[in-house]
Amino acid sequence: MGKVEEEELIRLSNVDKEKGQLNGWNRVAPCPRHRPRLLAKHGRTLLGIEGLPHKWRNDVRNWFHLLIECSWSFVLFLFSIGYLGTWIFYAILYFIIAETKGASTNESRCITEVYDFASAFLFSMESQHTIGYGTRHMTTECPIAYFVLMTQCIIGVFVQTMLGGVIIAKVLRPKKRKQEMRFSDVAVIGPVDEHDRRPALFIRIADIQEKLFLAESHVRLYIAQNKFAPNGDKILVGLRDMNVGYDSGWDRVLLLWPVMVRHVIDEHSPLYGLNEEEMREKDFELIMTVEGIVEATGMTFQARTSFLPEEIVWNQKHGGAVSAFQTAAAMLSLWDEQLWLPGNTTWEDLASPAYPQRNDFMFTLAIGFLMLVGRILIESFVFLPIGWLGGWVEGPLSSRILSHICGGFAGKSQFKKVAECAYRFTYYLCAFTAGYFVLRTEPQLASVVDCWRNWPMHEVSAKVWWYYQIETGFYWGLLFSQLFFDIKRKDFLQMTLHHAITILLLWISWSMNMVRVGTLILFSHDAADILLELGKLFRYAGWDTALAIDFVVFFFLWTGTRLIYYPFYVVRSVIFEAPSYLMDNFSWWNLTQRPIVARALLVMLCLLVVLHVVWTILILKIAQSFSMNGGAGVDDVREDSDSEDDDKKKKKE
Structure with missing residues (x-):
């Protein structure tokens, strides 16, 4: 030692x-x-002071800080009592003045329109808070009433300042912080x-x-x-x-x-x-x-x-303890590379503009808003004039356009349904056509497995960037209109869930650069939607033959894209082919293995399959109705009625 x-x-x-x-x-x-x-x-002191003369007097002198230290329940009780007490006290004075100094006519009374305690209470509250008298006001008949009003103004300001100061000081004090x-x-x-x-x-x-x-x-x-x-x-x-x-x-x-x-x-x-x-x-x-x-x-x-x-x-x-803090902070990070990227890749590797950037997805909100506004304008200045020229829309054209812009786009009318279908048909047709020209040179269109080869180092061309942004913005617009403007059908919950899942899928796939599989899903979904909206237009127009042909073609196209290609090619490739390309020894069942977010992507892809099955059941009901009616008068089972007039008829029945 x-x-x-x-x-x-x-x-x-x-x-x-x-x-x-x-x-x-x-x-x-x-x-x-x-x-x-x-x-x-x-931290609370456990000692008390004894033998101090006039202790209560010292406490009263420091009443403001004592109130701040009181509980919230007591402060709120005092806040209520302070206002109610002054209102009631001066209401009693005004009622006494009105009764003792009253007159037979309303013009000669001290306070007009004060005949009972309730009206005196309202006058007291209006006076203290300068709300405005209306028909109740003070006249020049009783000078004593002037003095009462002046004292209420002075005391009212003091009460409001005191109680407001206590509330503000209590909110700002750092008691919770300590x-x-x-x-x-x-x-x-x-x-x-x-x-x-x-x-x-x-x-x-x-x-x-x-x-x-x-x-x-x-x-x-x-x-x-x-x-x-x-x-x-x-x-x-x-x-x-x-x-x-x-x-x-x-x-x-x-x-x-x-x-x-x-x-x-x-x-x-x-x-x-x-x-x-x-x-x-x-x-x-x-x-x-x-x-x-x-x-x-x-x-x-x-x-x-x-x-x-x-x-x-x-x-x-x-x-x-420091290591535990650091681990907790890392777990809370949304953009942790462990959540999004394979083990040999960092966000710096994807910093090049050639790859999707996470902040780019914010543009889709603006695009969705612009497309929603554009839809209202197209319905007003394109579809309305076409309907008016064809004789399907009655009334002056200018007034109908103004009515549609000022709220008719959110109404429940026959034209609203037709315009809604026409807009979606136009978009799906343009989107499917643009998708073909964008994807015909992309490798994933010929082989789904190319969605995973060399992932995530997949460069995104300018045309794919715009295709993804516009498609996502369109679904934002559909979600907004579905929630606030469009007609509520029986499949409202399914459609809202579909739009939300689609947007979330597109965001996840964009953030982790799985854009290739996202483009395949968009392209395959747009195909059947074209004929779906076209069939609705044929139904509203009463063209039964065209509706029958459209329905048969739509059913086969729906089955091919939604029930065959999407689940058995895209989803199957995600489940069985993607793991060998994502990371070595990757398993969907190992929930802690990176990239973790990819598992959420798989779950939502499977949810879309479930939604497709639900919609297929609805389509089969329509097909049953179609066959029983001989190919005429096919109704959309999702809809309760065609217009407001139909609703009124059903209520009468």
Whole structure:
């Protein structure tokens, strides 16, 4: 054992009796078994002041701050009573004035239209808050009423200012912020570090709030101890400061992660000269405070805790906490590469403009809004004039256009249904045509497995970029119109779920550069939608022969794209072929294996298959109706009625 370690052992074991006496410790009078705390662990003071003359008078003088410290329930109760009390008090005065100074005619009364307590209460409330009198107002007949009104204005301003100030001060005070400070349950005593073997007291503090940072935070450590006079009397010495680095700047802490506060037990320490057994017999309490400034409000707060001798552990150290904080922060990151990319790829690898950028997807919201506005304009200035020229729309054309722009686009009329179908038919036809010209040179159209080869290093051309953005914007527009404008059909929930899943699929596929499989899904879905909307137009026009031909072609095209190509080519490739290209030994069942988001993509692709099956059942019902009616008068089973007039007829029936 070295000389320094031997000296420290002697100091801690208190071989030298004089060292303990220097700090006032008397070993003859041990501490009682039950130690009353001066400060609770959460920081509340447990001492009360007795014998103070006129204590209640001092409390009343500081009434504002006492109100701030009251509970929210009491403050809200006082807030309500303050207003109701002034309203009722002055309502009583106004009612008395109106009754005692009243007159037979309304013009000669002190307060017009005040005949009972209810009208007096309304007049009192209107006067105090300057809402406006209306028919109730004060006349020049009673000067006493002027004085009552002036006092109410003055007292009303005081009440509003006081109660409003209490509410604002209570909201802004950092009481909740200090509750987010955490102290270790125990303090430990051990060597400073592996090189410095001097004993030290360690207390760990942490700020669990990750978004509201503290400025100018610093710590203090005090000891409240009792000493014994030579005659044996017990003396409460009070607080004594314990050095936690204020002379070297260690007391100022940056609470971005858990921090260890250290007090070296040297000749200047109040704990100097005590060993473990003797420390547990002494009557003292360590009090730690943390002060800081809340950046959001600029207000200062103080958090406190305390440690009794039995809450001080020797020859131990606090466990690690920083690594746990870092792991939790990483798990909360939305764009963690582990969620989106394979193991050998980073976001920096996809930073080139040749690859999809995550921020580009924000353009789809603007495109969706523009397409929604464009739809209203096309319905108003293209489809309405066509219907008017064909004799299908009655009335003056200009008034019909103005009515449609001002809200008719969200109505329930026959033209609304026709215009809605015509717009979708036009879009699907253009989108399918554009999709063919965009994808005919892309490898995934000929082989689905090319969606996964060399993923995610798939460059996106300008035409694919625009195709994806416009298609996604269109589905945003459909979702907005489905929720707020379009006619609510029986498949409203399925359609809303379909649009939401489609947008989420497109966002995920764009973010992780699975654009190739996304283009295949869009292209295959647009084909059947063309004939679906065209068939609706034939139905509304009453062209049964064209409707019958369209329905037969649509049914085969729907079956081929939605029930054969999509599930047995696209989804099958995702389940069985994609894993071997995504990562080595990739398995869909290993939920923690990267990329994790790919599993959400698979789940939503399967949900689309379920929706296709549900819609196929509806189509089969239409086919049954089609065959029973001999190919005429096919109704859309999703619709309750064709127009508002139909609804009225059904209600009468």
